[in-house]
Amino acid sequence: MNLDDELRALGRSAVVPPVDPELTAAVLTRVAAVPVRRRLRDRWRAFLAGLCVLLAGLALTPPVRATVAEWLRIGGVEAHPVGTGPSTAPPVPGVPGRMSLEEAARVAGFTPALPRELGTPKGVEASPGFVALGWDGVRLEQFRSTVDPVYWKKNYTALEYVPAVEGYWFGTPHELVLVDKRIVRIAGPTLVWERSGVTYRLETADKADAIRLAAGTS
Template sequence: MNLDDELRALGRSAVVPPVDPELTAAVLARVADVPARRRLRDRWRAFLAGLCVLLAGLALTPPVRATVAEWLRIGGVEAHPVGTGPSTAPPVPGVSGNLSLEEAARVAGFTPARPVVLGAPAGVEASQGFVAMSWDGVRLEQFQSAVEPFYWKKYYSELEYVPTVDGYWFSTPHELLLVDKRVVRIAGPTLVWERSGITYRLEVADKARAIQLATGTS
């Protein structure tokens, strides 16, 4: 099979969400103004132009962004869907360390943020590029978003895009793995977002509360 046939097969098998009709009309109007050319180079140009317009339209749609997050990174977290997963998760684990936020900043190499409304955390621990802190029923982890992901998440339910923080809500229990694929634990509902080169993982049972805490994190 040559490249031309492979592209046709790929086009027949691709599944994409509906495109904005106005966007489609605009593209077709532009194409209609271009004289027909049968040379392979010009067909390639038309194909690539249409593909770029399609991808640009998809990138603006939040549901599509959630679908893309199934196989792309969310800051320092990479998410991978699986067929089945854990049905329950243990309570949100606390952090046993007793560092001050100033000490944690020195160890981690960056100034950690916290949900202001929760006050001082009950526990704080840190390592290079990483800080974890907890309150009753709430755990916040934050780490520098590097070239390689820090965590992998294996989940079996759809991700929900949260525009308020430009992040994603994992609504069901899921496996939390380190980048070397070692299972850390089963995690419960979690909100994940990135800001200024820092990735945040906020574990708390209620989505509305998670969003409220995330927007008040500074």
């Protein structure tokens, strides 16, 4: 197959999300300025234009970003699609610790954020760089986003991008795995987002509740 045939096949198979026409024009203008030999110019322009527009669409379209994030990192969490996942999960686990928020902040090395509408948590646990807070049916973990991830999440369907918090909703039960590959437990629906160098995992059954609580966490 020659280059012309390869480019045609690529064009037929590529699924490109909608892109702003002004962005497309800007990309084509940049491509036109690329110095190449005359006999290859048209072929390379077509190839580079298609590739740049595709990449631009991937960068700008939230649903596509969600698909890409299924195998990338979200703060201190890495998401790994590995096929079908668990069909059920136990109730959201409580937090048995009874630390004060002040003590948790000293141990963790940062001040934990709280969902405003939930008030004082019923349970508080902390370790260096990590805090877990619990209410009835809600568990909020927060930890420093470091060079290495803290958790892997495995076995789930497609992630859903949540623009309100620039995070991702894991809507189905999934394995929660520490970086040393120990399975911690099967986790239920969870919202994951990152803010100011801290990763948040808010585990609760209802997506709307999770988004509202996350938006009000400070």
